[in-house]
Amino acid sequence: SRRTRNITHFMQERLSTRVLDILRDMGRVAESLGYGAYVVGGFVRDLFLYRPNEDIDIVIEGDGIAFAKAYALEFGTRIHTHKAFGTAVVIYPDGFKIDVATARLEYYRSPAALPDVEMSSIKLDLFRRDFTINTLAIQLIPDKFGRLLDFFSAQKDIKDKAIRVLHNLSFVEDPTRVFRALRFEQRFGFTIGKLTAALIDNAVKMDFFKRLSGRRVFTEIRLILEEDNPVPAIVRMGDFDLLKVIHPTIVINKALIALLEEVRGVIAWHDLLFVETPCMRWTVYLMGLIHANDMATCHEICRRLELATRYEALFCQERAAADHCLQQMEHRLPASAGALYHRLHPFRAELILYMMAATRVKAVKKAISKYYTELRKIEPLIGGNELIALGLTPGPLFRQILDAILDAKLNGALATREDEIQFARRWAADAAATASQNTDDKQMS
Ligand code: ATP
Known part of the structure; x- marks a missing residue:
């Protein structure tokens, strides 16, 4: 039957041998302890x-911690x-990590939505999850390795591209799932199911979110803003009248x-040119979202989301600056280039990107981009030691x-260290x- 489909060859096709070996080893260790593993x-x-995904979540029927200890002992x-x-x-020497959880019947309080049925x-572990598409499990025990468990029609919903909750009280149990629904919907190009959408409308109407701490709301919003393209999910938040939680x-x-x-667009430009120094993309989107608000309201938003003072x-x-x-x-x-540099130098990367996005004047955007790509990192190659070596005495001079050297460099002069030393010598002599x-003059008068 569909419920016991074996997908081993499917796994062999799509997973690395390393991951496959780990999954098999874990099944073996679990079996030796008399546990189930998924x-x-x-x-x-x-x-x-x-979709490539190396975030492996293991559920052990038994004692997850005892399992992890036994696995660690055997595999170092x-x-x-x-x-x-x-x-x-479980943490491998190269930093690769795997999460292990315990599924135990007596461990759970009976969920509100569940009458007294045996599971x-x-x-039961899968029933407590957010959406049907997240309820698939694969058996890892050697005899049953690769058997797919699909209790809640996950395969059908994946095929239908539908985000559906498992029961009507899902958003009562955990309102953060509303944000997760929008995030998954846009990430996968799925659609939130009709009933699930009605339950979201209800959650918004009854304002379930007021029960959530600002921190939890913020965590979810941040996850949305960190998606590859958060814009459709933000628009969807607007559709559901959810932006009011901000x-x-x-x-x-x-x-x-x-x-x-x-x-x-600006973030894509930035990430392409500066792969090594990623920016905090979520902050730039949030600046965009709140840009029309006055200072008092911005403070109110930050407090509501319980943001750290630096944010x-x-x-x-x-942002006002x-x-x-x-x-x-x-x-x-x-x-001049020097003036441009001094204007923009006080602002951190995220603010520069925000400015580039917010301006509607092409020449301004171009100037900011020139600052960011060409001027930002310019600084004198020489320092105080070289000036001392020229016989100068440390002081305000x-x-x-050094400021004069910086300005000359910003305007395209002084290519080499030698140029800068020459310049410093001349400058000191002139001074x-x-x-x-x-x-x-004084003595003459
Ligand atoms: P992502 O790629 O964003 O990490 P994910 O599906 O791996 O997506 P996680 O947030 O890592 O999601 O969560 C792991 C699993 O835990 C999910 O597959 C989901 O079933 C479950 N889960 C996470 N958050 C909730 C929640 N609020 N309510 C119920 N189940 C949840």
């Missing part, structure tokens, strides 16, 4: 969607355990969507000389001449 959830879902891995939850993380512990003033309209698309400074004061700078630049472009000129 790989479950997102990993199995993504196997069916042909480290483990972290959480006794209270019966969970463990195997793995089935603030009631935020509404989706053409202008906001255009701004978010600009943010996306509050970024979203409020620093960036908006102000942008206004000035749109009024008049900085006259040093700062002046000395001016100084003695001044003394002469």
Whole structure:
């Protein structure tokens, strides 16, 4: 039957030998302890969607911690355990990690939505998950290796491209699932099922989210903003009237969507050019989302989401400063590369990207891009030691000389260290001449 389909060859086709070997080894260790073992959830879902996923979640019918210890002993891995939850993380020498959880009937309180029916512990574990598409499990015990368990029509919903909850109280149990529904819907190009959409409408109408801490809401919003392309999920949040969990003033309209698309373009540009230094993309999107709000409202939003003070400074004061700078630049472009540099140097990368996205003046966007790609990293090649070696005495003069070198470099002069030393020598000599000129002038008068 469909419920006991064996997908071993399917796994062999799509998984690395390393992962396959690990899964087989885990099945063997579990069996030696008399336990059941399954790989479950997102990993199995993504196997069916042909999406690479190395986040392996194992569920043990038995004692997950005892299992992890036995596995670690045999295979020389480290483990972290959480006794209270019966969970463990297996950590390989190269940093690869696998999560292990325990499924035990007596471990769970009977879920609200479940009348007194008997369920195997793995089935109950899967029943408590968010969406049907996340309820697939693959047996790992040697005799049954590769058998697929599909208690809740996950294969059908994957085929139908549908996001569905398992029961009507799902969002009552955990309102954060609403955000997860939108995130998965857009990530996979699925559609939230009719009943599930009605349950979301109800959750919004009854404002289930007021029970959630700001931190939990923020965590979910951040996950949405960190998706490859968060814009459709944000629009969907607007459809469901969910942006009010950030603030009631935020509404989706053409202008906001255009701004978010600009943010996306700028981030793509950034990630392409600066692979090594990824930016905090979620912050740039959130700046876009709240850009029309005044300072007081921005503070209110940050407090509601329980953001750390450094983020509050970024979203409020620093963003306001960036908006102000942008206004000035749109009024008049900085006259030189040096002036451009000094204007933009105070702002961190995320604010620079926000400014590039927010401006509607092409020349300003171009100037900011020039700053970011060409000017930002420019600095003198020489320092105080070289000035001392020239026979100069450390003091305020040093700062002046180094600033003058920076300005010359920003304007395209002084290619080499030697050029800079020459420049410093001349600068110091001129300064000395001016100084003695001044003394002469004084003596003459
Ligand atoms: P992602 O790629 O975003 O990590 P994932 O499906 O692997 O997606 P995780 O957040 O890592 O999701 O969660 C792992 C599994 O735990 C999921 O497959 C899901 O079944 C379950 N899960 C996570 N959060 C919830 C929740 N709020 N309610 C019920 N089940 C959840």
